[in-house]
Amino acid sequence: MLHRCSFQSADNHETMSLEELPVSQNLLCFLYHSQIAPDAPVSCVADIVKTARSFNQQHDITGMLIFDGMRFAQYIEGPEQAMEGLIARITEDPRHCQVVPMLHAQLQGVRRFARWSMAYAFVDEQEPVDELAALPAQAALQHFVQMQPMLDIA
Structure with a gap:
């Protein structure tokens, strides 16, 4: 199901940058949660982040x-064609399981994480x-955005 999403944070916390794309470029947003695969070492997370940052930077x-x-939660936003391919790869990635898409929508408004090709935060509680x-x-989207100022983002 495609949901429309609008992004205005309650505290008007700005995460925009000069490189921000206008919405007219048909941007998508995707939010999901999943669990690390039973046979995947926790060390694979560093590789996931490194690969994501490189790929995301190349594809805006x-x-x-x-x-x-144990569990992942991820939000991504970007051009439709690149996003659809990335979403397919994410859902098929064997390093995690029980992938639950929560939001797959056209982005309405500004990017929420324009400063980061992939911000990463480890939280020590579930x-x-x-x-x-x-x-x-x-x-869920609003909760995810509101968590941002409380996280130690790398």
């Missing part, structure tokens, strides 16, 4: 990945991802 995709030691997973699409 921005976003944030949160990992709690509550943030658990809370996100329990919410409907729009509320």
Whole structure:
């Protein structure tokens, strides 16, 4: 299901940069959560982040990945064609399982993570991802965006 999403943070926290694309370029956003695969070492997360940053920078995709030691939550935004290919690769990646797409929509408004090809934060408790997973699409997105100022983002 395609949801429309509008992005205005409650505290008007700006994450825009000069490189921000106008919405007229048909940008998509995607939010999901998943679990690290039972046979995947935790060390694979560093490779995921490194690969994502390189790929995303080349394809004008921005976003944030949160990992709690067991589960991932990721939001990405970018041009439709590049995003559709990336979403397919994400859902098929054997390093994680139980991939649950929460939001797959056209981006309305400005990018939320324009400064980062892939912001990454490790959280040492499971509550943030658990809370996100329990919410409907729009509320999950708002929760994800509101977590940003509280995270130690690399």
